[in-house]
Amino acid sequence: MDTNIILVAIVVLMAISFDFINGFHDTANAIATSVSTKALTPRMAILLASSMNLLGALAFTGVAKTIGGKIANPFELENGLMIVLAALLAAIAWNLITWYWGIPSSSSHALIGALTGSVIASAGTSGVNFKGFLTILQALVFSPFVAFAIGYLIMNILRFFFKNANPRSVNRGFRYMQIVTAAFQAFSHGTNDAQKSMGIITFALIAGGLHQTMDIPIWVKIICALAMAAGTSAGGWKIIKTVGSKIIKLQPISGFASDFTSASVIIGATMLGQPVSTTHVISSAIMGVGSAKSIFSVKWLTAQRMVTAWVITLPVTALLAAICYYIVSIF
Numbered sequence: 001m002d003t004n005i006i007l008v009a010i011v012v013l014m015a016i017s018f019d020f021i022n023g024f025h026d027t028a029n030a031i032a033t034s035v036s037t038k039a040l041t042p043r044m045a046i047l048l049a050s051s052m053n054l055l056g057a058l059a060f061t062g063v064a065k066t067i068g069g070k071i072a073n074p075f076e077l078e079n080g081l082m083i084v085l086a087a088l089l090a091a092i093a094w095n096l097i098t099w100y101w102g103i104p105s106s107s108s109h110a111l112i113g114a115l116t117g118s119v120i121a122s123a124g125t126s127g128v129n130f131k132g133f134l135t136i137l138q139a140l141v142f143s144p145f146v147a148f149a150i151g152y153l154i155m156n157i158l159r160f161f162f163k164n165a166n167p168r169s170v171n172r173g174f175r176y177m178q179i180v181t182a183a184f185q186a187f188s189h190g191t192n193d194a195q196k197s198m199g200i201i202t203f204a205l206i207a208g209g210l211h212q213t214m215d216i217p218i219w220v221k222i223i224c225a226l227a228m229a230a231g232t233s234a235g236g237w238k239i240i241k242t243v244g245s246k247i248i249k250l251q252p253i254s255g256f257a258s259d260f261t262s263a264s265v266i267i268g269a270t271m272l273g274q275p276v277s278t279t280h281v282i283s284s285a286i287m288g289v290g291s292a293k294s295i296f297s298v299k300w301l302t303a304q305r306m307v308t309a310w311v312i313t314l315p316v317t318a319l320l321a322a323i324c325y326y327i328v329s330i331f
Helices: 003-025 027-036 042-059 062-069 080-100 107-123 130-161 167-207 218-234 237-245 252-271 278-293 300-330
Strands: none
Touching: 003 080, 003 107, 003 167, 003 218, 027 042, 027 167, 027 252, 042 167, 042 218, 062 107, 062 130, 062 167, 062 252, 080 107, 080 167, 080 300, 107 130, 107 167, 107 278, 107 300, 130 252, 130 278, 167 218, 167 252, 167 278, 252 278, 278 300
């Protein structure tokens, strides 16, 4: 059998594994707030997140094309399959490490950092499309600040309109509304995160000479969507605990505000074809909502730990991918 076909098959399996791990690693993003406020039971939340993730993953392709073609040109790179394989190994390793420690780090940062590091290891800095990379980096950096600001604004608006309402009635009403926003959250997560693996697989298909355009094959969309949904159904309880309770103490109204904020920011980025970190956006929205009540209501030590993980993910995964590339290239 042709070596390229074998390598493509390995890359596809690795990408599906990354999508599955991304699903349970980032399950918390879609359902932590609704579980912590008891709007949904854990079982119902995971079923809802899985189904909406699947629908979201099948809905768009813009982010996939960005990942597949804007960091590096798969039509020009030599050893493209080895590059993708090394990037996936590094990104999966980092996701598993941060999942084990319950740190809501970014799968997006991990994949983008790993792909960049692997390209540099193979082709040097000239192999990286820095204009495209910087565009992606801007979206990754600015989206959490946008989510924080919008979350702060929305929560203040809600507090103004419901300041004289009966707290019990408000909580009951927003607990039902959180079911809708949890579904919206899971859908938006699928529209952005699942596409990253679609882009990686398409990159590999082009590098292996099995595909001629950046259009995403339908079978790639289906397997990535199913892998993401399956991973989501497996759950990610350590990260759910961190996102749902260790940033701020959530109530249904604040859970609604953070869910609506983060889902809106993510779906907006998807419409622009920009990959963002769903973890960053959701955690920042929660911080913004908490700050609207009181700056002291946010557990900033937890936030600091999360930000540290966010900052180091890109360089660490780039270095890991470079090491992985040198190892796999030996064989």
